[in-house]
Amino acid sequence: MTDSLIATLAARLGPAHVLTDATDLAPHLAETRGLYRGEALAVLRPRDTAEVAFAVRACAEARVPVVAHGGNTGLVGGGVPFGGVVISLARLDRVRAVDPLDATITVEAGCVLASVQAAADAAGMLFPLSLASEGSCRIGGNLATNAGGTAVLAYGNARELTLGLEVVLADGQVWNGLRALRKDNSGYDLKNLFVGSEGTLGIITAAVLRLHPKPASKATAFLGLASARAALDAFGALRARLGPRLTAFEYVPRFPLEVVLRHLPGAVRPLEGDHPSYALVEVSSPAPDADEELEARLGELIESGLVADATLARSEAQAAALWRLRESLSEMQGHEGGSIKHDVSVPVSRVAEFLERATEACEAAMPGVRVCPFGHFGDGNIHFNLTQPVGAEKAAFLAEWPRFNRIVHDIVHAMDGSIAAEHGVGLIKRDELPRYKDPVALDLMRRLKGALDPHGLLNPGKVLAAEGAPEAFPARGGAAARSGTAA
Structure with missing residues (x-):
């Protein structure tokens, strides 16, 4: 069945865009930090939405999982495949339209964020989403993870910058929601199901995004x-x-x-x-x-x-x-040794209190640990990172990640915060959700997943646990086949 599926995909996409060689697969099997390393049957490189839909439909018929890839700059294991195929959206990189009067730009999911910014700038407008990885991350991944960045304070995160989407569903159907409307109360706001869903409900192939006047x-x-x-x-x-x-x-x-x-x-x-x-x-x-x-x-x-x-x-x-x-x-933090990272948010009014309480608790739990927090005060998002003590053994320090999760996340939860602010849930925080997420909210999430992806083929095991999913936490070893490095 695998050989037949690969042959079917190669006939439509072209053999050059169905990669199966180990060297070609390698860059798509691990994320930036290297906490996880997965495996895949093939990497597909469709050129347009129709080819994405064909690939998803063929995989659905063969019951083969699909993981969508943008720039592969994620930090929570959300883009690492554990079997199935990877669909790279890198070739879907056209700017379809820019409308300065409407203050919108319509782009395909494979557009690099910096290219979207440049296209807006050329039209005398501003696309304000800005991240350290903007030269390599792609807009589809930004939307799938509801990226925040440094300008959220004034312009909002990716969700607030999105007016419409084009999405390939789990059965290969295409939902064309590419509308530039500011007001539309004609039913459920479907686009917000997919923004922030980390590719578990559908694959975003294009978007209509809000632009803003360029500052003088x-x-x-x-x-x-x-x-x-x-x-x-x-x-x-x-x-x-x-x-x-x-x-x-x-x-x-x-x-x-x-x-x-x-x-x-x-x-x-x-x-x-x-x-x-x-x-x-x-x-x-x-x-x-x-x-x-x-x-x-x-x-x-x-x-x-x-x-x-x-x-x-x-x-x-x-x-x-x-x-x-x-x-x-x-x-630069990586040069100091092992780093245990938390991407959390609390109400803005409690950011300083959180920093004080979490720092005190972590230093008490491990003498010599170097607390390395930084982040966006305007939206309460703190990257609460911990650097290993001087002279400590890196692997032993990273093995303490679950213990520090409990310390930091318990404080966040007590402050009515979120354990996943702008990087998403992915794999690394998946098993933390049942401890902190409202059980009714979790049940609704599972129902949505079951309704939109009944066979569990879209990015399985991410955000919500699934049968046979890889172990969530890399420091414990197991099915993640981790590389043993961390930024």
């Missing part, structure tokens, strides 16, 4: 602060004065900044002296006065004592250098 000016500053609570107070003060012009407020404690300064080539300390906490702030304005506006607000914060010191970027190059410090945090 931007200003970027780096702040030195006495604590996380001072940073939260500074955020509140800036938001009160700037409103939607405050487009980013990124929190960075001392240790993560020191890691970046130690390992990032060309990195320069942004402020003289040493501060317990820092923040990277961006202001966008429809007028050419963003620099003056931010400078005035920073002066007020320094005079009131909320901010100890600040530097304002005086050129695009200086602003890019400041952003490079923030966007390199995850990569």
Whole structure:
């Protein structure tokens, strides 16, 4: 049956776009962090929605699982296949239409995020979704994981930026929901079933996305602060004065900044002296006065004592250098050894409290552990990472991941937060959901999965456990066939 399926797919897609050689498969079997390594019968490279639909329909008839791939930049094991075929959407990379008056752009799922940004910019508009991986991640994956990024504060996450979708369903049917309407109350909002579903309910092949007016000016500053609570107070003060012009407020404690300064080539300390906490702030304005506006607000914060010191970027190059410090945090942390990562959110008003409680609890649980949190204060999303103690053995440290999950996630849950903020659930958090998710919500999720994918062929074992699914947590070994590395 496998040989027959491969032959059927090759006849429609072309032999060059049905990859079965081990060398060709390898890049599609593990995610960026290398926590999991899977296996697949083949990687398919369809050129359009019709070929995606044909491939899904053929696999459904043969009862072969399908995992969709964008840029394969996920961080929770959601894109790792454990059998079946991978459908790469890389060839579906056309910008179908840009409408500045309607403020929309229609793109195929394989478009690289940076290319979508560039197409919007060429039309005098802004597509504000921005991630450190924007040069390689693809819009289909961004939507499937409801990506957030650094501009959520002003523009919302991927869900808020999506007006319509085109989706291939589990049986190969195509739902054409590519509508650019701001108002449509003609029934259930189907697109929101698929945004954030991590490819478990359908495969997104195209989208209509919201654009925004391009700012006339931007200003970027780096702040030195006495604590996380001072940073939260500074955020509140800036938001009160700037409103939607405050487009980013990124929190960075001392240790993560020191890691970046130690390992990032060309990195320069942004402020003289040493501060317990820092923040990277961006202001966008429809007028050419963003620099003056931010400078005035920073002066007020320094005079009131909320901010100890600040530097304002005086050129695009200086602003890019400041952003490079923030966007390199995850990569540079890997140079310090093993990293246990948590992507969580709590109400904005409780972010500082969460940082204090979680830091204290983790340091008490393992003397010498180096807490390395950073994230988006404006939407309560913190990447609460832990770096191994100096001199510790990496594998032994990573084996403590389940224990630290319980510590951190229990605190998050007690604060009415979420254990999965912007990276999704995937495989690594799948078995955590029953402990923290409302049981009625879980039951509804299972019913939706059963209704839309009755044979469980779309990205099986991700988000919701399925019979025969791989073990969820890599540090325990088992079916995940893990590579043994972690960023």
